[in-house]
Structures are given as C-alpha cells and as structure tokens.
Amino acid sequence: MNAVIEKKxxxxxxxxxxxxxxxxxxxxxxxxILEVKSWNRTNQNGNPRPTKNYLIVCQHPHIFTIGKSGNKxxxxxxxxxxESIQSKFLVTNRGGDITYxxxxxxxxxxxxxxxxxxxxxxxxxxxxxxxxxxxxxxxSINGYRISGLTGVWVDLEKIPHKICALGVKTxxxxxxHGLALNVNTDISYFDYIVxxxxxxxxxxxxxxxxxxxxxxxxxxxxxxETMGRLFNMExxxxxxxxxx
Numbered sequence: 310m311n312a313v314i315e316k317k318x319x320x321x322x323x324x325x326x327x328x329x330x331x332x333x334x335x336x337x338x339x340x341x342i343l344e345v346k347s348w349n350r351t352n353q354n355g356n357p358r359p360t361k362n363y364l365i366v367c368q369h370p371h372i373f374t375i376g377k378s379g380n381k382x383x384x385x386x387x388x389x390x391x392e393s394i395q396s397k398f399l400v401t402n403r404g405g406d407i408t409y410x411x412x413x414x415x416x417x418x419x420x421x422x423x424x425x426x427x428x429x430x431x432x433x434x435x436x437x438x439x440x441x442x443x444x445x446x447x448x449s450i451n452g453y454r455i456s457g458l459t460g461v462w463v464d465l466e467k468i469p470h471k472i473c474a475l476g477v478k479t480x481x482x483x484x485x486h487g488l489a490l491n492v493n494t495d496i497s498y499f500d501y502i503v504x505x506x507x508x509x510x511x512x513x514x515x516x517x518x519x520x521x522x523x524x525x526x527x528x529x530x531x532x533x534e535t536m537g538r539l540f541n542m543e544x545x546x547x548x549x550x551x552x553x
Contacts, residue, residue, distance in 0.1 A: 314359075318362040318537070318540075320546045321364070321547050323365060325369070326367045327370060334365065339480075342360050342422050343480065346482075361422075362421040364418070366529050368410075368412055371396035371409075372396060373399070373409050374400075374408060374410065376402075377402055379400075383407040384398055396411075405475065408474045409501075413516075413525065414489055414491050414493075414494040415489070415525060415528060417489075418486060423479070426541070434475060437488050440532060440539055441488060444528065445463070451464070465517075469511070473489065474489045475488045490532065492525050493523055494514045496513065496517065
C-alpha cells in the first residue's frame with residue numbers, strides 16, 4: 310500500500326464532450342498518477358508523494374466503443390453507414406465488449422489510485438455497481454446485479470434489461486474508464502450492436518422506466534455523492550474547463 314493515503318478526489322463535470330477528447334484527458338491523469346507511484350518506489354528520502362484521484366462525469370456524442378478483447382462482429386451496422394446515424398466506432402483500451410455512448414447517458418470515469426481505497430478489483434467493480442444501484446433507488450428504480458455479468462439491471466415487463474454498463478482498465482492499482490448509466494438515452498442505437506456481447510438481454514433507460522424525461526444534472530449529483538460516500542472520498546468540485 311502507499312505510505313500516504315489520499316482520499317481527496319477532484320470532480321470534473323465536462324458536459325457534452327467527444328469520447329476521444331475525454332479519453333486523452335483520462336489517459337493524461339492516469340499516466341500522471343503512475344508517474345507519482347513510480348517516483349515513490351524509487352525515492353529514497355522517505356517522503357513519498359500522495360497520488361491524486363479524479364472523477365470525470367460527462368456525456369458523449371453518439372459513438373460505439375469496444376474493449377481490446379471484444380468481438381468486432383458485435384457491431385451490426387456496416388462501418389461505412391455510421392456517418393448516416395451520426396455515430397463513430399472506436400476500439401479502446403478498456404475491458405469489456407461493445408457498448409454505445411450518446412447524449413442523455415451519464416458516463417462516469419473514476420481515474421483513481423485504488424491503493425487509496427482498496428486493492429481488490431472485484432470489490433471495486435461491485436462498488437461501482439452499488440453506486441448505480443443506490444442512485445437508481447433514489448428515483449424509485451430497483452436495480453440489481455446478475456451473477457457472472459458485469460453491470461446493473463432492472464426488470465421491465467418481467468424481463469432483465471441492462472441500464473448501466475461497466476468497463477475498466479487498471480495498471481499498478483490505478484484505474485480508468487468506468488460506467489455508463491442510461492438516463493434519457495436514445496436506446497434505439499443499441500439496435501446497431503450486440504450490447505456487451507450479450508445477445509439475449511435487452512437495454513433500457515431511466516426515462517423509459519419512469520415514463521418521463523429526467524433531469525440529468527440531478528441524477529449526476531446523486532451518483533457523484535453516492536460514489537463519494539461508498540468510497541469515503543473527500544469530493545472537490547473543479548471548475549469547468551472549456552479546453553482539456
């Protein structure tokens with residue numbers, strides 16, 4: 310474990326930002342944390358530096374992304390047709406298979422040193438799910454886990470529907486990527502993929518379950534507060550940056 314445990318966590322609410330732009334921002338922060346950890350390992354003066362933690366919350370324009378081990382055949386639309394639906398397709402370095410991001414969906418990227426919180430990837434993933442489950446409960450939605458499947462599910466017409474997808478990357482206990490919660494999402498875009506490589510499950514959103522458009526800012530606030538409580542973070546809201 311780190312000699313210096315840092316619970317302070319900087320929160321960036323970026324609004325609607327391109328996936329690749331936010332990925333570059335994540336990667337920059339991720340590498341900075343790794344550099345501090347590397348310095349602490351080689352530093353001999355007995356004064357280790359604390360590692361920083363970040364929560365990035367945003368929405369993305371339409372895009373399909375797939376993890377490095379995902380099956381590209383799970384993209385059901387021909388790549389040359391993507392422009393006609395105002396979307397893109399990108400292979401990224403997270404875990405998991407194909408998913409969709411778009412307006413009305415909350416994407417939360419914790420870029421954190423897990424040694425400040427826990428050294429257990431399984432527990433980390435379950436806590437991310439728990440943050441979503443407790444957030445949904447605030448809005449009278451019963452979210453749950455399905456054994457062997459990552460993410461959060463709800464029952465709709467007595468059928469399991471996925472409402473939140475997870476995909477993370479870790480290195481030396483530093484994590485990036487995160488979760489995507491469907492709030493006011495246009496779920497018709499999921500018809501163009503086999504979501505997360507699971508063909509026999511459906512997708513839903515908060516607005517579909519509640520039959521009304523949700524205030525995404527309020528949902529974001531609840532999700533961030535719940536993350537802070539579950540991880541015992543000291544949340545510090547950072548000013549909006551017009552340029553990452």
